[in-house]
Amino acid sequence: MPATRERSQHNFYGNIAGRTNDPSVRGNHGRGIEKSFLFFQLGCPSPLDCLALYLPRLDDIRYRGSEKNRQSGGPI
Amino acid sequence: MDVEMQIPTEGAKELDLFMPVWTPGSYLVREYSRNIIKIEAEDSEGRDLDIVKTGKNRWHLDSGDGETVSVRYRLFCREINVRANWVESDFAVINGAPTFLSVVDDFQRPYVVTVELPEGWERTCSPLDPAGAKDRYLAPDYDTLVDSPLVAGSPQVDRFEVDGVSHFLVTLGGGDVWDNPRAARNVQHLVEAQRDFWGHLPYEKPYYFFNLLTGSRGGLEHRQSLVMTADRWYSKNRGGIRSWLSLVSHEFFHVWNGKRLRPVELGPFEYEHENYCPSLWVVEGITSYYQHVLLARAGYNTNDQYLGALSGSIAGTQRTPGRLVQSLSESSFDAWIKAYRRDENSVNALFSYYSGGAVAGFLIDAEIQRVSSGKASLDDVLREAYRRFSGEHGYTESEFISLASEVAGENLGPWFNRLVRQPGDFDYQPALDWFGLEFEKPKSSTNSGFFPVPEEPVDNPKGWLGASTSGSGGIVTVTSVPSNTPAAAAGLCVDDEIIAIDRSRVDEKQLKRIVGLLGPGKEVEVLVSRRGLLRTLKVTLGEEPRETWRLRFRSDMSDEQKARVGKWLGSDGGNQMN
Known part of the structure; x- marks a missing residue:
């Protein structure tokens, strides 16, 4: 194994809901400072939600328009 | 896309949040926070918390006494490229920087990301570590979180x-x-x-x-x-697969050159401001050089096909007046405001650290081989640079240049200064001589056989304006006016509509034809419409540059030169294709 290989990633499963003071976690800057996990939840919307997200943007563009469209005064 | 983040307060009564304004690898402030449609916060008991916008990409909230606060926001995701987000009916492409907020001055912590998929979507794919459940991932720190795109769908x-x-x-x-x-x-x-x-x-x-x-x-x-x-x-x-593989080759080369072997300026990243770096010619230029070299060595390019790719970069360089005013090092540093913000004058003001850097890579490789009598090459410099600089620190531009000198066994500092730190023309001859290459002889630029004019000799050279144009519906519009051309000398401007040459109405095809026929040295009147007002410009036509910058192997290559090419590009295969 070449020396330049990265260290193996640790298995965090058992620690997932808690905190880590593992100094090898780069977020700890190697100092072993205990940091809590920050949790994200991403909700990809359903197709209907997606549509709802998209339409307001179109309206927005139509209403305000790009610089060019504002000059011409027409919808895109 | 809806995002919910649960932030441990760790006793803090107030929190400041930020969103990156750019993403590493793409050097432009993109203002990702403009895609946040709505943001709100609540404490662990479900009580609303005030969240106040304090900057274009920052928010402040009073976090109360709870151990956690929740922040929810909705993102507009309709930009399908490598650095933004896209969500549609059956798949999503999610990048880190345009998605994840974090805590100002306290963002280097572990993160857990869970994706809730709509019905019918099969899976997510992410380079992050799985976290014990389907579509749940762990990032050990913010850099890894931001550096880990995610694809969802089927x-x-x-x-x-x-x-x-x-x-x-x-x-x-x-x-x-x-x-x-x-x-x-x-x-x-x-x-x-x-x-x-x-x-x-x-x-x-x-x-x-x-x-x-x-x-x-x-x-x-x-x-x-x-x-x-x-x-x-x-x-x-x-050809298509080869083109696709050249893109793969470029990006995968960054596994080493760029992501692990990196300039000091590119890590740790500052996500809220520009990160200025003079060495993108190493990160991107040398990568652009090797993306084709390694395709040749892998057997996907014949040597002639490789020379075609290199010739294209050289031609692009030589046809860019910007090389005479901007060095590769300056181009790297100013990527944020020039390379990523091109305009109609970029051809005159910008020297691409991609294509120009690829040509520089070729010249560096040849020079190191030449001065070391073939004992070393740029390959060796990169491998040694990786060994020394791929750790926490990275390299400065000067350290990279010094290392190249060290590997070559000769001080190349002044040579590098001319190559990458000063604008100007490259000297190709030493590299061509090393490998036994030459530029193809210029092709004749005449009107012969093009449009016979009885009273003129058939080998009359073609006239040339030097401007780039686009044509639509018979209207010819100027799109670029490179400096040092007849068009620039006459004051032709981008967006001018060219209506007539010497009182003859022209469309795009006729413009090229008539200018060619009139020949170099001829003074002509060019009628243009500039912002709706007609004006006549007097233009003295030039002669179209004949150089193609197309490289070829010399017919009298020595055995030594053939051996060098063999070492450089591998056996002349080109048949590798699974």
Whole structure:
């Protein structure tokens, strides 16, 4: 194994809901400072939600328009 | 896309949040926070918390006494490229920087990301560590979180192994056209070739190739993945596959050059401001050089095909007056305001650290070989640079140049200063002599056989304006006016509509034809419409430059030169194609 290989990633499963003071976690800057996990939840919307997200943007563009469209005064 | 973040307060009564304004690898402030439609916060008891915007990408909230606060926001996701987000009816492409807020001055912490998929979506793919549940991932720190794109939906996924490490080619948009298993076999061969170049794969975790077949062409490197956009029809012939592989080759080379071997300025990243770096000519230029060299060594390019790619970069360089006013080092530093913000004058003010850097890579490689009498090459510099600088610190531009001198066994500092730190023309001759190359002789630029004019000699050279134009519906519009051309000398401007030459009405085809026939040295009147007002410009036509900058092997190559080319590009194959 070449020396330049990265260290193996640790298995965090058992620690997932808690905190880590593992100094090898780069977020700890190697100092072993205990940091809590920050949790994200991403909700990809359903197709209907997606549509709802998209339409307001179109309206927005139509209403305000790009610089060019504002000059011409027409919808895109 | 809806995002909910649960932030541990760790006793803090107030929190300041930020969103990155750019993403590493793409050097432009993109103001990702403009895509946040609505943001709100509540404490652990479900009580609303005031969240106040304090800057274009910052928010402040009083977090109360709870151990956690929740922040929810909705993101507009309709930009399908390698650095933004896209969500539609059956798939999503999610990048880190345009998605994840964090806590100001306290963002380097572990993160857990869970994706809730709509019904019918099969899976997510991410280079992040799995976190014990489907579609749940762990990032050990913010840099890794931001550096880890995620694809959701039902992509085509093909897996292969190199050195016991799994690699996944994850393709969206292939339709019935794209042959993903075949593409994966070719990527595997390329990965092995690059592994051989560097001597090892620098990772043990799975690596992901995210292949978005949108029709456009682009790529962005990450430590454990790459994202590229391409054309699904590339799959249909050898030239297309070769073109697609050259993109893979470029982005995968960044596994080493860029993501692990990096300039000091590119890590740790400052996500809220520009990160200025003079060495993008190393990161991107030398990578652009090797993307084609390694395709040749892997057997995908014949030597002539390789020379074609290099010739294209040289021609681009020589036809860019910007090379005379901006050095590669300056181009790197100013990427934020010039290379990524091109305008109609970029051809005169900008020297691309990509194509110009690729040509510089070729010249550096040849020079190191030349001064070391073939004992060393740029290959050796990169491998030694990786050994020394791929740790926490990175390299300065001067350290990289010093290392090149050290490997070459001669002080190349002044030579490098002229090459990358001063604007001006490159000196190609030493490199051409080293490899036994020459530029093809200029082709004649005459009107012979083009449009016979009885009273003129048939070999009269063609006239030339030097401006670039576009034509539509018979209207000719100037799109670019390079400096040092007849068009620039006469004051022709971008967006001028060219109506007539010497009182003859022209469309785009006629313009080229008539200017050619009138010949160099002829003073003509060019009628233009500029912002709706007619004006006449007097232009003295020049002679079209004849150089093609097309490289070829000299017919009298010595055995030594042939041996050098063999070492440089490998055996002249070009038949590798799975």
